Amino acid sequence: MSSSADGTAGNAAGHGRTLWLDCQAGVAGDMLVAALIDAAEDSEAAERAVRAALAALPVEGFSLEVGRVPKAGISCLDFNVVLDEAHENHDHDMAYLHGHEHACEGGHGHIHGREGGCGHDHCDGHRHGGHHHHAGHAHDHAHGHAHDHAGDGAHDHAHRNLADILAIIEAAPLTPGAAAFARRAFGILAEAEAEAHGLPVEQVHFHEVGAVDSIADIVAVAVLVDLIGIERAIVPVLVEGRGTVRCQHGVMPVPVPATVGVCRAHGLPLAPCEVEGELVTPTGAALVAALNPEFVLPERYVVASVGLGAGKRAYERPSILRAMLIEPLSGPAAPSPRGHRGAEGEDTLAEPLPSSRPAPLSSETQPPTTVCKLECDLDDMTPEQMAYAAERLSEAGAREVHWVPVVAKKGRPAYELQVLCEPQEAVAIEAVVFRETSTLGIRRCIMDRTVLPRRLEVRHTAFGPISVKIAMLPDGTERATPEYEDCAAAARAAGVSLATVMGAALG
Ligand SMILES: O=C([S-])c1cc(C(=O)S)c[n+]([C@@H]2O[C@H](COP(=O)(O)O)[C@@H](O)[C@H]2O)c1
Numbered sequence: 001m002s003s004s005a006d007g008t009a010g011n012a013a014g015h016g017r018t019l020w021l022d023c024q025a026g027v028a029g030d031m032l033v034a035a036l037i038d039a040a041e042d043s044e045a046a047e048r049a050v051r052a053a054l055a056a057l058p059v060e061g062f063s064l065e066v067g068r069v070p071k072a073g074i075s076c077l078d079f080n081v082v083l084d085e086a087h088e089n090h091d092h093d094m095a096y097l098h099g100h101e102h103a104c105e106g107g108h109g110h111i112h113g114r115e116g117g118c119g120h121d122h123c124d125g126h127r128h129g130g131h132h133h134h135a136g137h138a139h140d141h142a143h144g145h146a147h148d149h150a151g152d153g154a155h156d157h158a159h160r161n162l163a164d165i166l167a168i169i170e171a172a173p174l175t176p177g178a179a180a181f182a183r184r185a186f187g188i189l190a191e192a193e194a195e196a197h198g199l200p201v202e203q204v205h206f207h208e209v210g211a212v213d214s215i216a217d218i219v220a221v222a223v224l225v226d227l228i229g230i231e232r233a234i235v236p237v238l239v240e241g242r243g244t245v246r247c248q249h250g251v252m253p254v255p256v257p258a259t260v261g262v263c264r265a266h267g268l269p270l271a272p273c274e275v276e277g278e279l280v281t282p283t284g285a286a287l288v289a290a291l292n293p294e295f296v297l298p299e300r301y302v303v304a305s306v307g308l309g310a311g312k313r314a315y316e317r318p319s320i321l322r323a324m325l326i327e328p329l330s331g332p333a334a335p336s337p338r339g340h341r342g343a344e345g346e347d348t349l350a351e352p353l354p355s356s357r358p359a360p361l362s363s364e365t366q367p368p369t370t371v372c373k374l375e376c377d378l379d380d381m382t383p384e385q386m387a388y389a390a391e392r393l394s395e396a397g398a399r400e401v402h403w404v405p406v407v408a409k410k411g412r413p414a415y416e417l418q419v420l421c422e423p424q425e426a427v428a429i430e431a432v433v434f435r436e437t438s439t440l441g442i443r444r445c446i447m448d449r450t451v452l453p454r455r456l457e458v459r460h461t462a463f464g465p466i467s468v469k470i471a472m473l474p475d476g477t478e479r480a481t482p483e484y485e486d487c488a489a490a491a492r493a494a495g496v497s498l499a500t501v502m503g504a505a506l507g
């Protein structure tokens, strides 16, 4: 929306940006692309970057239209992937909403029978980029689908699997960050689809998402997240409609199974509203999950820029996704130093997003006075699985993860998993516990903490600057503790002992 002097999009200040996504009218892939282009510091440069990335994809058959449209009188940005007739998708069509059968007029139905898979019952009535087609189908049969086509024209409608999609990302000249984000989003979708259809992830054939426009949406968002430098995302709620929607599977309840799957697996909060129809699409939900969002806004923040992304569907609630780049000022969600956290699934999420979670309790200057403790006992997990679960929990925002040896029921040696997290993170952390451990239940309690006031000082030593945490004790005295990571790095660099550097920092 605004331009920086150097013409770069986004992150001209060179630091990670905080995104607040206001999903009061839901979220879909195209809405998110538009909102992020609009919110970038230099929207024109952001649009150019998206166009360049998508033009370089090894995928054919589409062009892009980006322009402003009014939504309830508010000027929004519209991002439209216009498909060639031969590459049309079926499901971004108004005619598919609300289960209206008239979409079949002049079109055709066809069943995709797949052993062990789902049957896709398509109903054609396509409208893309203002064109309305009733073409027949000449499907890409690369994945062994048995199709029963009633159409008679030419229509390429690829059903790609995760490996196909990952190969497209691999072949595209994306930055490592953008490629990692795209892989993460597709991995999240694949897991939800697999769950919905009862298939292993590798056997899932993306239907709608295999289509060109969905690939374009996801890659475009990946490019923009990387370009803008979004390190932290806050998405308090995904507002969803009600009723049913018609998609390739037929008439589905809203939220559709894949959206439910993504939201369940990643603890994304959904809230129903009065709108009849689908506001949150699986792709939209997966993109939000890939941002690994927090759910609580800072107590105070300033707005650096705003982007409004237009949805295609017309509902009584204007279809607008609002993306704000904000600067948190203080409060529980104020920025803090942090490590990395990934999202869901090692194989699909190669490089984690920089964490937006708070620092471990020990390195904070404004520690929380309440924490949530989650516990469960496990006697059937391997050490590898336990270590992996602990890693995933830390990446998901857990402040502490402990495996405590216990003797459990029936005299069995076992381990108690103890996880400390912020209360508002508990639902998301529990989702990771259920996914990565064999537990059937989790005990949960909110605990008060007594914390010493503390501050961080940087001390300049012969070995370089070292952060020192100073805690104030109840008797008024102070206790200084050099930050381990700083000391360890300085000790390694100088080839001296850790104790020498720590002594220098305290001296
Ligand atoms: O995997 C995808 S994309 C998908 C799964 C399901 C299931 O519930 S299973 C449903 N749909 C519907 O397709 C259209 C388009 O979705 P996009 O995420 O590609 O925008 C939409 O109506 C979905 O509900 C898609």
Ligand code: NI
Residues within 6 Å of the ligand: 193, 196, 197, 249, 258
């Ligand atoms: Ni599906």
